[in-house]
Amino acid sequence: MVLLELENIGYQIAGQTVLQQINLQVATQDYITITGPSGSGKSTLLRIIAGLLTRTSGQLLFAGKEWADYDPILYRRQVSYAVQQPQLFGTTVADNLRFPFQIRQQAFDSAQATAALTSVNLPADYLNKPVNDLSGGERQRVAILRNLLFPPQVLLLDEISTGLDDENKQILHREIRRMNQEKNVTILAVTHDNTEIKDANRLVKIVAGKMEVDQ
Amino acid sequence: MNLATSNTTLIFAALLVFVALYIGYREKLGMNKDILIGVVRAIIQLVVVGYLLKYVFRVNNVWLTLILILIIIFNAAYNASKRAAGIRHALPISLLAILASTGLTLVVLVFSGSIRFVPSQMIPISGMIASNSMVAIGLCYRNMNSSFRDRRQQVLERLALGADLRLASIDIVRESIRTGMAPTIDSAKTVGIVSLPGMMSGLIFAGVDPVHAIKYQILVTFMLLSATSIGSVIACYLAYQQFYNEQKQLL
Numbered sequence: 001m002v003l004l005e006l007e008n009i010g011y012q013i014a015g016q017t018v019l020q021q022i023n024l025q026v027a028t029q030d031y032i033t034i035t036g037p038s039g040s041g042k043s044t045l046l047r048i049i050a051g052l053l054t055r056t057s058g059q060l061l062f063a064g065k066e067w068a069d070y071d072p073i074l075y076r077r078q079v080s081y082a083v084q085q086p087q088l089f090g091t092t093v094a095d096n097l098r099f100p101f102q103i104r105q106q107a108f109d110s111a112q113a114t115a116a117l118t119s120v121n122l123p124a125d126y127l128n129k130p131v132n133d134l135s136g137g138e139r140q141r142v143a144i145l146r147n148l149l150f151p152p153q154v155l156l157l158d159e160i161s162t163g164l165d166d167e168n169k170q171i172l173h174r175e176i177r178r179m180n181q182e183k184n185v186t187i188l189a190v191t192h193d194n195t196e197i198k199d200a201n202r203l204v205k206i207v208a209g210k211m212e213v214d215q
Numbered sequence: 216m217n218l219a220t221s222n223t224t225l226i227f228a229a230l231l232v233f234v235a236l237y238i239g240y241r242e243k244l245g246m247n248k249d250i251l252i253g254v255v256r257a258i259i260q261l262v263v264v265g266y267l268l269k270y271v272f273r274v275n276n277v278w279l280t281l282i283l284i285l286i287i288i289f290n291a292a293y294n295a296s297k298r299a300a301g302i303r304h305a306l307p308i309s310l311l312a313i314l315a316s317t318g319l320t321l322v323v324l325v326f327s328g329s330i331r332f333v334p335s336q337m338i339p340i341s342g343m344i345a346s347n348s349m350v351a352i353g354l355c356y357r358n359m360n361s362s363f364r365d366r367r368q369q370v371l372e373r374l375a376l377g378a379d380l381r382l383a384s385i386d387i388v389r390e391s392i393r394t395g396m397a398p399t400i401d402s403a404k405t406v407g408i409v410s411l412p413g414m415m416s417g418l419i420f421a422g423v424d425p426v427h428a429i430k431y432q433i434l435v436t437f438m439l440l441s442a443t444s445i446g447s448v449i450a451c452y453l454a455y456q457q458f459y460n461e462q463k464q465l466l
Contacts, residue, residue: 050375056464072463077377087369103378146376 003028003186004049004079004154008058011209012042018044019209022058026154031180031187033197036206042190043084045206046156049188050081062154077104080152084159087145088131093117093142096131100149116145119178121171137168144172151179157189161196173199218420235349240364272335272359280334282340283457284321288313292350295450298353303457307351316445317341318440320424329434340438343414347439348446355447358394362387362466363458368427370465383457391455395447396440401437 004026011019019041034042048060051072060067062079062123085133089096097113114124120141134142140160147155158178161169179185187192189196197203205213220228232254239247271279292309299305319348321341330336363370366387366397381388406412407429411419413436418428 044334051462052371053374053463054464073377073379076375077378080377081375083368083372083375085371089369089373100376101375101379103382197331 001028002026003062003156006049006187007061008049009055009060010046010057011041011048012056013054019048019055019210020204021038022206022211024204024211025187026186028186029180029184030152031177031200033200034188034204035192035197035204036212038207041209042156042206046081046158046188046190049154050079050156051075052081052120052165062094077150078152079154079156080145080147081156081160082144082160084162086140086144088134089141091130092127092131093129093131093134094127096142096146097127097149100146102152110156111150111165117142118199120145120175131186132183137164137171139173140164140168144175146177148179151183151185153184154186154188155179157187157191158209159190159192161191161193169195170192268334268338272333273339275334276387277332280332280337283334283338284317286318287338287341287345290344291366295352295356299356299454302356302360302454304453305356305457308453308457309349311453312352312446312449313345313348315449316442317344319445320344320441323441324434328376343435344438344442348442351399351436351443351447352450354398355391355451358391358450359387359454359458360388367465374376374463374465380456380459386456388451388455390445391451392447395451396443397445399439403440406432406436 001211002025004024006026009019009022010017022045023034024086029116034045035044043054048055051070053065054068062070062075067075084121088100094108094110094113097116098108098214101108110127114127117126122138122141126138131139131142142158152183155176161172164172176187176189180187186202188201191204203213232250232292235250236247246408271283282356289310289450292313295309295313296305299309302308311329324330325332325337325338330340363384370383370387376384402410402412412432412435415428415432417426418431419425
């Protein structure tokens with residue numbers, strides 16, 4: 001089933017063309033990696049799909065319905081975007097894991113939060129750990145849990161493993177693959193990482209704002 | 216009354232301006248023109264206000280008093296909105312915030328019997344409330360602008376997770392309200408120790424018993440706390456929404 005449809009998506013800002021004529025059909029449970037040189041518009045494309053930017057031309061359909069017809073807040077809970085080098089919120093790990101509950105006006109479920117920590121090889125007592133005491137890899141793992149505590153339909157990953165060591169990369173990939181296979185989460189990942197590209201079932205290459213390869 | 220200032224004494228006191236001009240000249244500050252403009256404006260504005268107030272106090276008309284209070288509020292709002300540096304709808308937001316903060320505070324003061332509804336009390340008090348509210352709101356705007364710039368990434372991440380605009384901005388809103396209220400709270404802590412503020416100094420000058428004069432200063436402390444908190448809260452809660460577009464994206 002087609003979950004996301006991009007038809008002739010283009011994005012221009014201040015007279016400059018960042019993206020043009022991007023066409024992409026994404027089926028439920030697809031795992032697509034997007035590569036290309038830096039500055040070719042990959043992050044912009046993810047932000048458009050995430051509803052954080054509005055394309056200047058073309059159409060974006062989610063579950064058969066035009067993006068603009070969704071409530072942007074509820075849409076973003078279904079099409080969740082994880083950034084490169086995320087900033088953690090508040091002072092402790094718990095502050096970050098509480099946030100997804102807060103935005104849904106639900107009581108914080110600490111059992112669910114500790115289970116999530118364990119799923120990315122972090123000890124349960126990390127819940128009260130100050131975020132400033134975390135290593136770079138641990139920060140990234142905590143950050144991705146904010147996207148995964150309530151599994152979205154689509155997960156957009158913007159070079160989340162850049163700069164991490166192999167161990168951290170493996171832990172992240174394992175969890176993302178699990179989400180993809182067990183929770184039917186559709187993945188679109190901008191990456192240069194070869195293991196991630198191997199995990200994917202499709203590879204899209206964007207060069208200078210245009211799609212070059214879709215295989 | 217021991218009030219001794221007259222036109223003659225003012226001319227001698229004007230020597231003090233020359234002190235400032237001399238420093239400006241010696242240190243090549245390049246602001247002598249500004250000093251002169253400032254002095255001339257102060258004299259003209261105060262002379263006009265002096266005669267205007269004399270007339271208004273003598274006429275003692277409710278509508279005239281209210282119109283003057285509204286003019287004060289509008290001027291305060293206009294000046295606050297100039298500090299908004301690009302925040303959309305800054306004038307109506309400032310107007311609403313200052314109108315509400317000044318209005319509510321005045322109502323409490325009048326109904327508690329603290330001040331009487333006569334122009335000689337209502338107008339100076341309105342000016343004090345509105346100007347403090349104006350400064351507080353200006354500080355709120357400045358903090359909001361710099362926080363939305365510095366923490367853009369964090370706001371974006373909150374939005375990306377599906378937070379509504381309030382939750383995406385709440386830290387910035389709270390911090391901005393704090394920034395707006397902080398000077399009033401600080402000065403409440405040091406009043407009487409560091410400074411003898413205008414209200415109380417004026418009464419003491421006019422020969423009022425200091426023990427009676429401080430009661431007015433206590434009143435001023437209360438009303439400025441109320442005015443700056445109401446003004447800051449309204450301005451911040453309306454202003455943060457202006458940082459987003461209709462698609463709830465960060466501008």
